[in-house]
Amino acid sequence: MSPVEVERKRELSEASSLRERLVELGYRREGTFVETDTYYSPQHVDYLETIECLRVRQRDGFAEITYKPASDAETHSVTDVISKVETNVRLAGPEQAEAANRLLSCVGMSTLACVKKERVLYRHPEREDVAVAIDSVDSVGSFVETEVTRTDDSGAEILEEIETALGVTGNRVVTEPYRDLVRTASVPT
Structure with missing residues (x-):
């Protein structure tokens, strides 16, 4: 079975207390990255509508192309946990x-959007399959994204445990991809 990325994104009004909590829990800071993601859609399918992802990501010394399939009731739970097989x-x-x-x-x-963000990435002290990212997205705001990569169906349960331990369950869940948030922010009012 291919690994499935199970993730949820939440608003973050200030990051310092979360960073302190991550340190208290023994998370390892893997680095700070400035990422530029350029998102695309084909002419025959509207990836904004299907919530598919085709992007080119670049950061210091690294680049990749990523595809994430369309969202549906199976990939996007009622608790706003997103579980998709990601092709990189x-x-x-x-x-x-x-x-x-x-x-x-x-x-x-x-081209749908270009998203520029600063990402501070942390890894769980005992679980390589758990990552927490604090993202500051240009023109949009700050977020915490919790991600569990699994080959079984326990990812959502682990994600809930991690968010509870981090104290972020009271933060508003953000269901829109960064791509869509940036597009909305760039529309003149």
Whole structure:
């Protein structure tokens, strides 16, 4: 069975208390990354409507293309936990991101949005399958994204335990992808 990424995103009004809690619980800070994600959709399907993801991600010394399938009742639970098999293709280097963006454009993909964010990534002290990201997304705000990668169906239960331990269960759940939040923020009022 392919690994399934189980995740939930919540608003974060301030990150310092969460960072302190992560340290208290023994999480390892893996680094701070500035990521630029360019999202695409084909002409024949509206990925905004199907909530699919095709993106090129680039950051310091790293680039990849990611595809996440459409959301439906099976992949998006009533508790706003998202569980999807993610397909990633790591590119040879960050300079390949530009080539990937050109390729997708040349084959007729439409650019939906460009998301720039600073991500501080933490790993659980005992579970490599658990990551917590504190994201600051340009023009949108700050968020905490809890992610569990599993090959069985226990990911949602583990995610609930992690969020409870972190004290973030009272934060508003955000169901929209960053791509959609950035698009909404860029529309003039």
